[in-house]
Amino acid sequence: MIESTLFSGVLPPVLTPFDADLAPDAARFVGHCRWLLEQGATGLAPFGTTGEGNSLSVDERLRLLEAAVSGGIDAALMIPGTGCTALSDSVRLTRGAVETGCGGVLMLPPFYYKGVSDDALFRSFAEVIEQIGDARLKIYLYHIPPQAQIGFSLALIERLLKAYPDTVVGLKDSSGDWSNTKAIIDAFPGFATFSGSEIFLLDNLRSGGVGCITASGNVNVAAIRALCEHWQDDSADERQASITKTREAIQAYPMIPALKTIISKHREDAAWTRTRPPLLDLPEETAQALLADLRSQNFAIAG
């Protein structure tokens, strides 16, 4: 059905650092992108849920993409989040990503209205694809019902693949429901299906999926990449158990501020802890508890 898979492996949804005025901090952002690639990320997924993408304007996202490219990041390795509630925003941001040379986009459905039918979501994606009208556009559907509340049924994926086989090329499943990911992998051979957490990585790869786009990839990408490389080895289950343990330790806390706290500690850089509302920075006591939990399992960021 689809000839090539552009992305596979582990793509961290890059955290977005903010300055003291809560404006995006391009220098720290680019530095983090570079470090993630050095640590083994096979690609980067900025402006996802973890990257506080929907807390950034279209212009802020485009400026960060430009800064990354100016800073030496290969645009082809990036799959930015570009699905907004406003059709016009989704079109402008997606077009900007394509023109920047991004290897793909990770697209949320327009998530304001609830109870939206497959027909309506099909219309939304068709309109974006046709307004852009660019063969370079490669869309990965972003299925995350816990936040978006609406998402992609098997019937809708099938319809999009039939209508736009060269454009709709993959999906990130952040439903947290492995049976849903498995059903997508089984139904659409060749479609690039990512798990939304490394907890499902070995299952994903063994079933024919292509990897994971995972929040905790921001702090543990080397070990997750190692499993991507060694999933057929005897060591695979042990590697999976180890990265699962780390993930579970982190996700016991509010995920995004927890990840920023870990990076802040690792870099000895207090600025990294800042989040934009409606998130809240981790209180100091909670931050210390998180770091103690990670020390107790001998977790240490490489590099």
Place this chain on the structure above:
Amino acid sequence: MIESTLFSGVLPPVLTPFDADLAPDAARFVGHCRWLLEQGATGLAPFGTTGEGNSLSVDERLRLLEAAVSGGIDAALMIPGTGCTALSDSVRLTRGAVETGCGGVLMLPPFYYKGVSDDALFRSFAEVIEQIGDARLKIYLYHIPPQAQIGFSLALIERLLKAYPDTVVGLKDSSGDWSNTKAIIDAFPGFATFSGSEIFLLDNLRSGGVGCITASGNVNVAAIRALCEHWQDDSADERQASITKTREAIQAYPMIPALKTIISKHREDAAWTRTRPPLLDLPEETAQALLADLRSQNFAIAG
């Protein structure tokens, strides 16, 4: 607690017409604003849920506001929707509305993340208010859990009122739960509490609320306004029964395309039926059924 209420009565959340390219149609928008005021609207609430506000970019909303003012609409009568998921968008749009002279803004909470705490929502509103730093800013909180999923608890309203008594002046309750509206009215005397549907209008006014901001105000504003004027008369219950009946006939259909269909029919203007994705235009057969339902109850748009 609050000295003056800026808005009261019936404010239609103005429908947004689109041209053949699905771009906002400023001329038809301004014409509709003018007609609603002629028909008795006490103010206008563009870019709400009904106005497909979240399907419009910040720039599109600012351009429509400018067009309205250029077209002779008094900015002081407008309370546009300005709450976006991105802090920077909410600040820019709200500041634009204040600088245009709008009498207030109707502000959604940042609605992407779910399970957001009162602390986090307080931080969101505080950040917008303080970044704007303009005494002219008057915020009406937009409580609509069916779409936003997150909303305003009594404790959060109390905290916002305490911190920003001259800025946070009212609320629209689109929960559909009259007991919630009643609790807000009872808890905060002087706070301008609107119902999100005219079905609750008489209850709202009798309890000390100030009116309704209601989708069907786009097509039935004269009769709703008449109840606002005559709610203490003997005719009040009969008037309520009549507008309730009309509302129920319309809301049996998908509300936004149904309202556009009614306006399209009234103006003999096919262009009015267009919606932006993720909405779907009403199929012709459904449109005919809706119009037949309204004829059967002798409903006719005045003017």
